[in-house]
Amino acid sequence: MIIQKTYYPTTALEDWVTNFYLRLNIQLPQEINEDNIAKEQRIFLHRKKIAPFYQIVGRYRGITIDIRESKNMQREMFFHELCHILRHSGNQILMNKAFRELQEWDTKNFTKYAAIPHHMIQYIPLTDENVIDHMVSIFKVTPKLCEERLIQIKKGINQSSLKNCVLTLN
Known part of the structure; x- marks a missing residue:
């Protein structure tokens, strides 16, 4: 069920993640599956009691x-780890601090976009007072990540609305 259509200017990384998912034919939240993504990318996925x-x-x-x-x-x-494999190169232990921090910034944003991709925002009831709970249920990630992503989404929508308002006034 589509809740609403919501668009805003996306970042290059959001577009990258959306294109990645569409190439894997991932169009719905329930199609986001770590095992399938790993298999499609020829990545072995292990679950162990270690960091x-x-x-x-x-x-x-x-x-x-x-x-x-x-x-x-x-x-x-x-x-987080998928981003390192798909988008980064080099050994972080040997990198200078600024480059390592840049990779971690990219990974933090990638995680938000991969967990709650732009092309799936339409499934989020943005005006519902329990929107975070809905996001957790739909996307199977933590409330903290949902809240961070919701802030990004609302900021993007507000910036887009402001830009459209300015264009209308001219």
Whole structure:
């Protein structure tokens, strides 16, 4: 069921994530599945009682997520590590601090966009007073991430509305 259509100018990273999902034929929130995404990308997905990490050794690519965390947090861990594999290169231990921080900034935003992609905003009841609870239920991530993403979405909508208002006045 489509709740509403909501559009705003997207970032290049939002577009990248949407295009990634559409190439995988992921169009609905329930189609976001870590195991399927990993399989499609030829990434081995491991769940263990250790801190999350990714690994690339030759042709092997793997993500390990911590099963001691909640399912919703595990999903966020997966997106974080997936971003490193898909978008980054180099060993962070050997990188200068500024480049490492840039990669972590990219990963933090990628996680929000991969968890709640722009092309699925239409399924979020933005005007509902329990919108965060709905987002948690729909996208299977933590309330904290949902709140952060909701702030981004509303900011984008407000900026778009302000821009349209200015254009109308001219």
